[in-house]
Amino acid sequence: MRKNIKLTAAAAATAALALGLTACGTASDPGAKSASGDKAAVTEPLVVAASPTPHADILEYVKKNLADKAGLKLEIREFTDYVLPNTATQQGQVDANFFQHKPYLDDFNKKNKTTIVPVVNVHLEPLGLYSKKVKSLKDIKAGQTIAVPNDTTNEGRSLQLLAANGLITLKPGVGTDAKLSDIADKKGLEFKELEAATVPRALNDVDAAVINGNYAIEADLEPAKDSLALEKAQGNPYANFLAVKEGNEKDARVVKLAELLNSPEVKKYIEDTYAGSVIPAFGPAAK
Known part of the structure; x- marks a missing residue:
C-alpha cells in the first residue's frame, strides 16, 4: 500500500x-x-x-x-x-x-x-475514444452524445482526435486549441463537456467519451486494447x-x-x- x-x-x-x-x-x-x-x-x-x-x-x-x-x-x-x-x-x-x-x-x-x-x-x-455502448467507430451515429474534457487544451486535442477519425469536421486552420464552436460539421453528434477527471465516470451516461490516458488507466481501461480510436505517438x-x-x-x-x-x-x-x-x-x- x-x-x-x-x-x-x-x-x-x-x-x-x-x-x-x-x-x-x-x-x-x-x-x-x-x-x-x-x-x-x-x-x-x-x-x-x-x-x-x-x-x-x-x-x-x-x-x-x-x-x-x-x-x-x-x-x-x-x-x-x-x-x-x-x-x-x-x-x-x-x-x-x-x-x-x-x-x-x-x-x-x-x-x-x-x-x-x-x-x-x-x-x-x-488520448482515446471509449464506449460501453458501441463496438466501433462506424457504430457512432447522428443523435448520439460524446463526452469531452472541458479544459482548453484537452478539449482541442479531443476534437482533433474526433476529426482525424471522421466523426466531425473542423473549420480550416483550427489547431490544438479547438473549441466546440470550431466544429464546421457535427454530423448530428451532441457533445457533453466535463472536467477531465470525471469523464470516465460518464461512460455509462453517454454513447462515447474521449478520455485522457492516465484517467483511462485508473478506470481499468486499456487504451491500446479498449479504445475505439487512439492518438498516434509520432510527432505528438x-x-x-x-x-x-x-x-x-x-x-x-x-x-x-x-x-x-x-x-x-x-x-x-x-x-x-x-x-x-x-x-x-x-x-x-x-x-
Missing part, C-alpha cells in the same frame, strides 16, 4: 493553506534552501506533486528502486485534478510536479500568471514532463530526478507495466 499523500481538491486546498501558514519551506521558498545544489538542499526531500496514474506510479518506482542509490530523497504527493499541482508548485508547497504536457502548461501559465517551466519529458499517454506534442517553478531548474535534486526519470530502468518499467498504453518519450522538454 502506498505511503504517498493522496489529496483531493478540497483536501489539497486545506493542506495548501496549512502549509502556507507554517515556517517550513521547500525548494521554491528561497528562505528554505537554495536551488544551487548545496549540501543542505540535496539532503532535503524533493516533494513532487503528481497525478496518481501513471505519474505517481513511475515516481514510486524511482523512489523504491533508484532514488536511494542516487542519493535522492523523494516525497510524492498525489493530486486528482489538473489545477492544484501547478498552484502548489508556484506557491512553494511542493518543489516540482509531474502530470501535464506543454500545451496545457502554456495555457495554464497564461491564464493564471504562473511561471511553471518544464524540465524533462518522460512519457506520452495517448503532448509528452508529459517534470516541471518546476521558474528558477528552480538547477536544483540539484531536480536535476537528479530528471536523470532518473530518463533512465533505461524507467524506460523498461514503462514498457513492461503499460504495454503501449503509456509510451516513453524521453528527452529535453520544449521551452
Whole structure:
C-alpha cells in the first residue's frame, strides 16, 4: 500500500493553506534552501506533486528502486485534478510536479500568471475514444452524445482526435486549441463537456467519451486494447514532463530526478507495466 499523500481538491486546498501558514519551506521558498545544489538542499526531500496514474506510479518506482542509490530523497504527493499541482508548485508547497504536457502548461501559465517551466519529458499517454455502448467507430451515429474534457487544451486535442477519425469536421486552420464552436460539421453528434477527471465516470451516461490516458488507466481501461480510436505517438506534442517553478531548474535534486526519470530502468518499467498504453518519450522538454 502506498505511503504517498493522496489529496483531493478540497483536501489539497486545506493542506495548501496549512502549509502556507507554517515556517517550513521547500525548494521554491528561497528562505528554505537554495536551488544551487548545496549540501543542505540535496539532503532535503524533493516533494513532487503528481497525478496518481501513471505519474505517481513511475515516481514510486524511482523512489523504491533508484532514488536511494542516487542519493535522492523523494516525497510524492498525489493530486486528482489538473489545477492544484501547478498552484502548489508556484506557491512553494511542493518543489516540482509531474502530470501535464506543454500545451496545457502554456495555457495554464497564461491564464493564471504562473511561471511553471518544464524540465524533462518522460512519457506520452495517448488520448482515446471509449464506449460501453458501441463496438466501433462506424457504430457512432447522428443523435448520439460524446463526452469531452472541458479544459482548453484537452478539449482541442479531443476534437482533433474526433476529426482525424471522421466523426466531425473542423473549420480550416483550427489547431490544438479547438473549441466546440470550431466544429464546421457535427454530423448530428451532441457533445457533453466535463472536467477531465470525471469523464470516465460518464461512460455509462453517454454513447462515447474521449478520455485522457492516465484517467483511462485508473478506470481499468486499456487504451491500446479498449479504445475505439487512439492518438498516434509520432510527432505528438503532448509528452508529459517534470516541471518546476521558474528558477528552480538547477536544483540539484531536480536535476537528479530528471536523470532518473530518463533512465533505461524507467524506460523498461514503462514498457513492461503499460504495454503501449503509456509510451516513453524521453528527452529535453520544449521551452
